[in-house]
Amino acid sequence: MSFIHHQDASDVQDDDFDDSREERRTRVQHRRMPTPKQRKSSYESNAEVQRWLAEHTLSELNKPPFAAKYLATRRDAPWLRSSLEQFYVGDLITDIVSEMKSGKEASVYRCEAHPSTGATWLAAKIYRPRIFRKLRNDAVYRLHRDQRGEGGRILSAKQRQHVADSAFARQAQVPDWIAFEFETLSRCYAAGVHVPRPWAQHAHAILMDFLGDEQSSAPRLNQVTLSPVAAQHCLTTLLGDIARMLAVGRVHGDLSAYNILYWQETPWIIDFGQSVDTHYQDLASLPEDAIFALLQRDIARVSAAFASYQLAIDPVAVAVALWDEHIHNGQ
Ligand SMILES: Nc1ncnc2c1ncn2[C@@H]1O[C@H](COP(=O)(O)OP(=O)(O)O)[C@@H](O)[C@H]1O
Numbered sequence: 001m002s003f004i005h006h007q008d009a010s011d012v013q014d015d016d017f018d019d020s021r022e023e024r025r026t027r028v029q030h031r032r033m034p035t036p037k038q039r040k041s042s043y044e045s046n047a048e049v050q051r052w053l054a055e056h057t058l059s060e061l062n063k064p065p066f067a068a069k070y071l072a073t074r075r076d077a078p079w080l081r082s083s084l085e086q087f088y089v090g091d092l093i094t095d096i097v098s099e100m101k102s103g104k105e106a107s108v109y110r111c112e113a114h115p116s117t118g119a120t121w122l123a124a125k126i127y128r129p130r131i132f133r134k135l136r137n138d139a140v141y142r143l144h145r146d147q148r149g150e151g152g153r154i155l156s157a158k159q160r161q162h163v164a165d166s167a168f169a170r171q172a173q174v175p176d177w178i179a180f181e182f183e184t185l186s187r188c189y190a191a192g193v194h195v196p197r198p199w200a201q202h203a204h205a206i207l208m209d210f211l212g213d214e215q216s217s218a219p220r221l222n223q224v225t226l227s228p229v230a231a232q233h234c235l236t237t238l239l240g241d242i243a244r245m246l247a248v249g250r251v252h253g254d255l256s257a258y259n260i261l262y263w264q265e266t267p268w269i270i271d272f273g274q275s276v277d278t279h280y281q282d283l284a285s286l287p288e289d290a291i292f293a294l295l296q297r298d299i300a301r302v303s304a305a306f307a308s309y310q311l312a313i314d315p316v317a318v319a320v321a322l323w324d325e326h327i328h329n330g331q
């Protein structure tokens, strides 16, 4: 399985290259009296930076520019391009075909897959700029993860509250949040949960397997009518997937017939934007009860989707049994 992590030039810190006292002194002087030319040459002469530039420049030179016709008619072309171009440069997609679903927070695009992927299409889920202005105002949602400060250190509860309170810092959370969605998708895929195969994440976009055919994307579970046997199989598969997710420390958090696609007689779980880490330790901001309540709600909604097939289960009993097996015994 290949996951591509694109490193931004900005990820490379000046301090990483600070290897002698003499240089440090020179840099201090530069700071006082900036001489951009010298500073630039010292930065760019670093081997790591050189390698990064060479790799990125070469791959871009070897390819014609990303000229997806689809973008020509779009007002939000720069936003879309900023993510999708990376997938193009990384030989994952060759073109954008259409917008499959446009939502308030994210849109999903059908892309033509690069032959090296072995796929025909790939789906790109791209969050909209508005998420930078307004993250969901839900304490559980905002604080359930380990939020990381600069350098990847985990912030204390107080620092996290500060992060949650400041508009500027909320913006800084966005890439973390999308990276977490991708991480959950990857984890679940590796654990054998029926989810679209994740390919890459860059900035505000996630690239994954496309479920569907030439005509359309796969229907959602609430749009299909199943035979009794297929319905039973589908429910069993979903409960197995919920258990497999718990085993790798995740509760979906927004599971319902709307976030399950039905394709090739199999239910596929999508949309992990609200997933929760069951190992999250800060009980003050997310008590165990709250995670359990999310699990129970997920199971209740799945159960509701099968009520018309007379297959409804007892969500509380199922949630308790799964919790005992995977969380209490697993710790
Ligand atoms: N991998 C995929 N393959 C095909 N269609 C997809 C895929 N992922 C999402 N979609 C389509 O996009 C819709 C929205 O995706 P979702 O991840 O649920 O985003 P949102 O956060 O907007 O609910 C889905 O209901 C489905 O129609």
Ligand SMILES: [Mg+2]
Binding pocket: 258, 259, 271
């Ligand atoms: Mg959804």
